Amino acid sequence: MTIDPTTRDRALGAFYGLALGDALGMPTQLMSREDVVRAYGTVTGFEPAGADNPVSAGMPAGAVTDDTDQAVIVARLLVEGGGHIDPLRFAHELLDWEKAMKAKGSFDLLGPSTKAALDLVARGVPTQEAGRTGTTNGAAMRVTPVGIAFRAGPTEAFLDRVVESCQVTHDTTVGIAGAAAVAAAVSTGVAGGTLEDAVGAAVEAARAGARRGHWIAGADIASRIAWATDLVRGVPEAEALDLVCSLVGTSVASQESVPAAFAVLSVAGGDPWRSTLLAANLGGDSDTIGAIAGAVAGSVAGLRGLPAGAVDTLRTVNGLELEPLTERLLALR
Helix, strand or coil, X not given: CCCCHHHHHHHHHHHHHHHHHHHHHHHHCCCCHHHHHHHHCCCCCCCCCCCCCCCCCCCCXXXXXXXXXXXXXXXXXXXXXCCCCCHHHHHHHHHHHHHHHHHCCCCCCCCHHHHHHHHHHHCCCCHHHHCCCCCECHHHHCCHHHHHHCCCCCHHHHHHHHHHHHHXXXXXXXXXXXXXXXXXXXXXXXXXXXXXXHHHHHHHHHHHHCCCCECCCCCCHHHHHHHHHHHHCCCCHHHHHHHHHHXXXXXXXXXXXXXXXXXXXXXXXXXXXXXXXXXXXXXCCHHHHHHHHHHHHHHHHCHHHCCHHHHHXXXXXXXXXXXXXXHHHHHHC
C-alpha cells in the first residue's frame, strides 16, 4: 500500500506531537501554576523533573510518561488486532506496563480510573462492566492512534473504534466524549484539515460520544471545548494561562483537561511547539494536556511543523521510533 507523503507526515506529527507535549509537561505535572513559575520561571524547553515531584522525580529532560507509553500500547494492539482492540488483552497489557514501571522504581503508574477498573478485572469482573465509573482523561491521553488509523466519519462507526479503546477503563459518557474529541480532531488533521476543522470535529464527536457508555453526571465536554477556545481567544498568553487554570481547570477530570488542551491550542494558533510549551506552564495535569494539544497540533502541522531538534531529543532519550508503527496504523485507514 502506498501512503500519501502528506498524510504520513501529519500522522507522524500527531504521534510525535503527543510525545512532545508529554515530555515538556513531565516535570511540571501535579504542580500549581504558581509553583511552576517559582521553580522554572517560564518553561521554554525540556527540563528534568525536580527531586520533590511526587510522580516524575528523577526523570531526565525529554523523558515521556504514561501518556506516550499507553498510546504506543493502543497503537500496537490496533495493528495486531487488524483494527480492533481486545479489551481483556488491553487490560493485561496495562497491568504489565505498570509492573514494569514499578520494577524500575518509577512513580509514574496507572491513573485512578484505570487502576480501579483493572483491579475489578483482576477480581473477575467482566471487561464490559469494569470501566463503568472511569471519568478521568486516561482514555483521551492514549487515543491518538485511533485518530491516525481511522477516518472521523461516519461518526457512529468511528465512535465504535474509540469505544474499543475506552471500554475496559473509561466506559462512561464523560470518558468516551473526551476520547472521541481528541481522536476526531487528530483524524481530521491527518486527513488534511485545518485547526478550525479539527476543533469542529472534536466538538461534534464529543457530543456524539456523550451518548455512549454509562451515564455520569458531569459538564458537557463538547460545550466546554467550544467555550474554552472562545474564552482565551485574543487574550495575552500569561492572562490566558491564568484563565485556563482558574476557570477551565487542569485536573485529571476529562471535563477540565480536554477543554484545557483545546484552549492552549487556541492561544497558540495551533503551533505545536508553542501549544505544548503553554501546556507545560499550566501545571496540574500538564503532561496530558500537553500530549493532547501536541497530538492535535501535530496532526495539522505535520512532523515538519515540529522542531527537529526536539524530535531528536525524544528519540534519543526514550528510544522512540514511531515511524514503523505509524505506517502500520495508516495501512488500517
